[in-house]
Amino acid sequence: MYKLWSSIKKEVLLLKRDLGGLVILFVMPLVLIITITLIQDSTFKTVSDSKIPILLVDNDQGEVSKVIEKNLTESNSFEVISKPNENEAKDLVFKGKYQLAIVIPKKLSTDLQLKVNQNVNKIVADFGMEDATNVTSSEKIESKEVKIYFDPAAQSTFRNAVKSSIDKMISQIETKSIYTAFQEQLGEDETAFQQESFITFKEITPTKDNKEVIPNSTQHNVPAWTLFAIFFIVIPLSINIVKEKNQGTMIRLRTNPVSYFTVIAGKTITFLVICMVQFYLMVAVGVYLFPHLNLPALQVEGILGLMSIVALFAGFAAIGFGILLGTIAKTQEQSAPFGATSVVILAAVGGVWVPVFAMPKIMQVIAGISPMNWGLNAFYDVILRNATFLDIVPEISYLFLFFIAMILISLFYDEKKRAL
C-alpha cells in the first residue's frame, strides 16, 4: 500500500512541476467548453441574437414576393438586402460575401393567381356550379421556380433548413391563394374559410418536479465537451509513461520489487482525481459562469451525484486508453499526435459533433462500441432523460470494462515485451 501511496505522491509531484501540462489539463478544457457553448448556443435559441445577411432579388414585385420578404424579415434570422440583379447577387454569394441569395421569378404573383384561378374554376365548373365556358382562359401557365444560391462553403444543415423554410412559406402562400380563389368563386366572405392550419404539433418534454425539462445548449454542450476534455487526458498520461521509458526510470522500476500493476494504479488514481477536478471545474463554469455570459445555466440540482459517477467511469475509460497508448508508444512523437487524433475520432464517432442517429448505418454500429458514446449517452440519460442510477448501469459498466480491457492489454504487452 505504501508503494501505491508513494507512486501517487510521485505522480502529483511530477504534475506540479509541469506548469504547461497543468494549464493543458485544467485551463484548455474550460476554454473549449466556453467557446463551443457560446458558438453553439444560437442554434438552440428560438430567437437568434445575430442575423444572417441574405440577398433578395425580387423580379416579381407582386403580392407573393412581398409576403416572402415580410416572412423572411419577421423570422428574425435574416437581414434581407434587396438586389435588383440576379447575376450580381449570384457573384456575391459564390464569392462568399453572403451566405445565400433568393431570386423570385417574374410574374410569380400574377401567374400563381392565374393558375389557382384556372384550377378552382375548373373544379367549380365540374361541379356544375358555373358554366364551363366562363372558365378563365385555359392558356398554359409555366410553373415557376424560386432560385436559391448558396455560398459553396455553407453547410448542408444550413442549406436544408433554409430550403425547408422557404418551401413551407411557398406552400402556405399557395394554400392561401387557393382558399381565396374558392371564396371569390363561391361569393363567400373572408371568414368563411378558416385558413389557419388544422393540424398542429406540440413538443412534449420530460418533466421533473412538475416542471418541464427543456434542453438547451448548455445541457448538450457541457456533458459532450466535458467528456471530450476527460478523454484528452490520454495525451499527458501517455506522454508521462513514454517519458518514464525514455528517462530510464521505468527500467529501474522494473528491477524494483514493485509490480507494473502498482505503477499504473498510481497513475490511474492520480489522473482519475484530475479527471474529476476537470469535471467539477466544467460543471462550475456551467452553473456559475455561463449565466454571466448570457448562456443558459447548467441545472445540476439533484443530478450532480449521478453526473459525477458518469464522469468517474468516463475517466476510467480514458485513463485505460492512455495507459495502453503510453505502454505501446516508443516516443512522445508517436503518443501525442496519435492520442490527440484518436480522441478526436472517438469524439466524432461517439456523437459529440453529429448525433449518432444522423450517421450512416456503419458508423452507427461503430458508435455503439465507442466509449465516448457510452459516456455521452449516460450523461444525456442523467441530464435530459431523468435517468436513475440503474438506468446508467449498462453504460458505466461498458466504460469500466473498457478500462479493464485496456489495462489487461497493457499488462500483456508489457509482459510480452520483456520476453523479447
Added chain:
Amino acid sequence: MESPIIQIKSLSKQYRDADIFSVDNLFLDVKKGDIFGLLGPNGAGKTTLISMLCGLIKPTSGEFKINGLSYKNDSKNIKKIIGVVPQEYALYPTLTARENLEYFGAMYGLKGKDLKEKVIESLDYLGLLKFADKKIDTYSGGMKRRINLIAGILHKPTVLFLDEPTVGVDVQSKNVIIDYLKKLNSEGTTIIYTSHHLIEAQDFCNQIAIIDAGKIFAEGTPQNLISQTENAHNLEHVFISLIGKELRDNV
C-alpha cells in the same frame, strides 16, 4: 564450502529476429562478497546478461539462481535482494534528489523514518546532502551519477549490479563512488560490475570474467589473469590478447 551467491547454468539469450545468441550457453558462479568485474567489448553480451539477472528480460533457455532463489519461481524475491544501477541516469529530472530517492526507496519497501534517514545518510556520504532539495535537472553529470548510485543501494542489497557506474564523471566523483562501493562491499554486498575502464576494474574487482560473443573467455583474479597472459602487465593487455584489436561495431 559456501555455495555461490550467483549460479548461472547454461544460460542463453537470443533476441527475436536475431541470428546469433547474445548470451550463449553461459556458465558462471559468483561467490558471496566478491566484487565481480564483467568485462568485454561492445556487443559482447554483458548488458544482456545483467538484464536477465535483474529480471528485465527473460532468458531463452538455461537457469540462474541468486542467493539460492531461482528466477523461474522467485523472481519477485530476487528483486527484493538485488540493487541495480543502470548506465543511464534513471531519475526523474523534475523531482529533487530527496524526492527521487524517497520514491525509489519506497519501491524497495523502505518507509517512514528509516527511509528518510537512509536517504540523508547516503546523500551525506556522497557529498550531496546540501543539494538534497534541488531538482535533478540542475545537477552536474557527476552529481547525477552519484544519485543514480544511491537510488540502487538504499535498501542495502545482497547483490548489486552496476553498469558502468563511473562513466562520464570526473576523478573526484569517481573516487567517491568507488570508495562508497567498497564500503558497501565490506558490509556484505556482492557487486557485479561492468565497465570499459579496465584499469579501474583491475583495482576495484577481486574477480574478473572476460566475455565476448556471449561466452566467458577467461575468469579469475586480476593478478592471475595478468600472470597467465604472456607479456601482460595489466588487464588491458589481457583483454587485447584474448579479444583482439579489431573494432566491434555492431547494430
